[in-house]
Amino acid sequence: MAKLKVAVIGCGSIARQRHLIEYDANPNVEITAVCDIVEERAEEMAQTYGAKAYTDYKQLLETENVDAVSICLPNYLHAPVSILALNAGKHVLCEKPMATSSEEAENMIQAAKENGKKLMIGHNQRFVASHQKAKQLIESGETGKIYSFRTTFGHGGPETWSADGREGWFFDKEKAFIGAMGDLGVHKADLMRYLLGEEFSEVAAFVETSAKGDTDVDDNAVCVLKTQSGIIGTLAASWAYNAKEDNSTIIYGEKAILRLEDDPKYSLVVQYATGEVVNYELGGIQTNESGGQTTTHVIDHFVESILEDREPLINGEEGMKSLEVILGALESSATRKISSVKG
Template identity: 75%
Template sequence: MKKLKIGIIGCGSIAEHRHMPEYHANSGTVIESVCDINDERASVFADLYQAKMYTNYKELLAGSDIDAVSVCTPNYLHAPISIAALNAGKHVLCEKPMATSMEEALGMIKAARNNGVKLMIAHNQRFVQSHKKAKELIEKGEAGKIYSFRSAFGHGGPEGWSADGKESWFFKKNQAFIGAMGDLGVHKTDLLRYLLGEEFAEVGAFVETSAKEGADVDDTAVCVLKTASGVIGTLAASWSYVSKEDNSTIIYGEKAILRLEDDPVHSLIVQYANGETVKYELGGIQTNKEGGQKTSGVIDHFVESILNDKEPSIPGSEGMKSLQVILAALKSSETKQIVRVN
């Protein structure tokens, strides 16, 4: 079987810990080329994976025999690089948030459609076992009518794992565009849309910079979200959780409460209205630390969608809907008003 040839654009932490090792482990792919403006960093991974090395993504797209690329760059480059790759006829897996505006996101979607190639956004929370099981139970009616939810994603900040530490692009508005809300909040927005099976209609938010000195992006945000059918809840995204990471979601329904990633042993706990409790041990959420889920599922799904010529489950349109909620949260914080999501 012919292997898909992959180009990695951006050799930072997410590429090092997720994209490269997962492509390397996938029997259907080979890492053909790597690219980073930091030539030392690019050189390390070119040697490790015996790949061609580039410091300019345009040269990689023009001179490298590849089928698909992973875009793992700072946020402000996601759209221009993805569009260039799509226009070059390459399938694209782009990190989140997919873009910095709706116009950019629509440009990416249009480029994929015009060139007949796949565009997938790397929202990995949909592939977590507890989340998949919870969606299955909700769809089967186990929770009954959903009333509300509470979701959080917080840790000590990107300096703990970013390739550039405290000097990371994550803290610079001109490169990141958005802080904890783009890094973490967009993940939970996507997860909630996936679990609830409907879109958010209204957003209210407080978005602050309180924990990271010198950062000109948000590091702590709390949003109130309302779906089209009237399900309401909160989403917190923060880089100010100085001890244990919180990656939990709780769904409150008519027949049951579902607690996801809220317990160190049981990744899903269902507490039924009749007093019964069912605990699931489904393995931890993916993490770079020991004991976590080893693969994100994102890369395998992307590869499968190309090999089987199927639309990926998180195409550009899905990434855009999750981005839209984050953009509405920013607007709400700025205007001090509830914002409707178009």
């Protein structure tokens, strides 16, 4: 079988630590081109993976006969470059958040449909073993009715791991559009939609810039969310958890409480109302610090979707629904009112 030819546009930390490594490990993929505005960065990755280096993504898309591309660029470029790639006949895996507005997201979805190509958004939380097990338990009725939840994603901020540190685009509002909520909060919005199996209808949020100096992107946010059936819970996203990353979720049900990535040893702890406790060792969640799972499974799923001509688990529509939760939170914080989530 001929290998899938892939290009990675943007050679920052997410490309180096996730996309390129995982494409390289997939036996069905050949990395044929890489692109970065910083020429040395593109050249370095090109040499590492035996690919051709570009500094202009338009030139890459016009020149290279690739099947698929990963978009690992600053947030404001996600939609325009994804659309350009889809219109050039390439399948697209785009990093989150997929876009900076509903309109942009809709245009991406439309471009994928018009060109008959796959569009996947890089929400890796759905592939974490503890999260998948929790979904099974909820769907099988093990927890009974779900009443509430709390989910958190926080670390010390992107300056500790992004390619350009404190000078990077994450802190430039024109390029980032949104801070911790786009970096981390959108992941948890997507995860909760996936676990609960329903959409959010309302959100009330405080989205603040309080921990980092000299920036106007948010670094601390807390949201109260309500689903269509009335499940309520909180979502926190932060770049101010300086001592240790927190990537935990707790789901409170009628028959059991599920604690996900909340215990240092067990990735899932189920506390039953009967007093019984079941601990699952399922392998740690991948972190920006170290260790964790060896793969996010995002790349493998994307490649599989193309080769088997199946719709990706997190397609454009799914990515957009998760984005809408975050856009609703921004609106709520700005208006100091409860916002409806577009659905």
